[in-house]
Amino acid sequence: MKYVHVKGLEVSAISYGTWHLPVSPETYPDGVHKVDVEKSIKIIKRAIDLGINFFDTANTYVGTVSDTPAHYPHSGTSERILGDVLKGYERESLVVATKVRARMAGFPNGEGLSRKHIRWQIRESLSRLNMDYVDIYYIHWRDDLTPHEETLGVLNDLVHEGLVHYLGISNHPAQDMIDFQEIAERKNLEKFSIMQEAYNMLQRGIEQSKVPVARQHQMALAAYVPLAQGVLAGRYLGGVPEGSRATLEKGLVDFVEATKGKVKRLKEIADSKGIKLSQLALAWLMNIDLGITVVPLIGATSVEELEEDVDAVSVSLSAGDMKAIDEILSS
Secondary structure (H helix, E strand, O other): OOEEEEOOEEEEOOEEEOOOOOEEEEEOOOOOEEEOHHHHHHHHHHHHHOOOOEEEOOOOOOOOOOOOOOOOOOOOHHHHHHHHHHOOOOHHHOEEEEEEOOOOOOOOOOOOOOHHHHHHHHHHHHHHHOOOOEEEEEEOOOOOOOOHHHHHHHHHHHHHOOOEEEEEEEOOOHHHHHHHHHHHHHHOOOOEEEEEEEOEOOEOOHHHHOHHHHHHOOOEEEEEOOOOOOHHHOOOOOOOOOOOHHHOOOOHHHHHHHHHHHHHHHHHHHHHHOOOHHHHHHHHHHHOOOOOOEEEEEOOOOHHHHHHHHHHHHOOOOHHHHHHHHHHHHO
């Protein structure tokens, strides 16, 4: 494993995320699938064996992808599973990130980025994780009803109380990011050290909007959906199998069709190097020069898939390889 820096924090070059863990055939009464806990435990333990020290979760994660709009009756599952596994390891050897914003209860103040909600949810997350602190605490997406000063104020307090070490921001417009960082500078509050955004070979919109902000404020990028939900693993080159993630995610089928030509050409490059397409996609993320640290956030659902993904750390891409990839992506 290789390690990179998020400010002073040393993290594995690949992070393991718990948004989509192995799925159990069992369901809750409302139809949401349960997590296969035994398989999840094996993957997380193997990740640690392979040198991954950076784990990502969120208070809202059920652990399985679902089209049920109200997740909160089952929210916290991923935090509990991750916490149960990690309590068997030295806490200081691990970097754990979680998030706040989502609706976690049906009553007023059950969601958002208010002082009240954040104070409640950091307690809940730490309880589920069975930890005294988290290393990175993200605000998961924007809250139009809460002033940025209020959100920053309580986050700053959490850092200085030792409940959180670093702050992160996810799924916010670039202008919001600028506003938060300028307020923090003006009021001498803790700034955001990392952003978490959808970013991969095929989805690069943040390069023109959010990456310049991150560069200016020395923020790292945790890149979620680094394989474009399986598209860059070549999973859909032969069509969309019934029960696959593409059948659950609205718009993914159209995305598969629109990018199929590029994916086939990218696979040819991977084949010529004797590696998997997924490894090429992850290696590209670890080699692209954006002027900031980029950490792919993988979501492997089997030990074999995890091991393949981690092998991408050893993949060497030359300047010629990167140019050839860019030509395909720009076509």
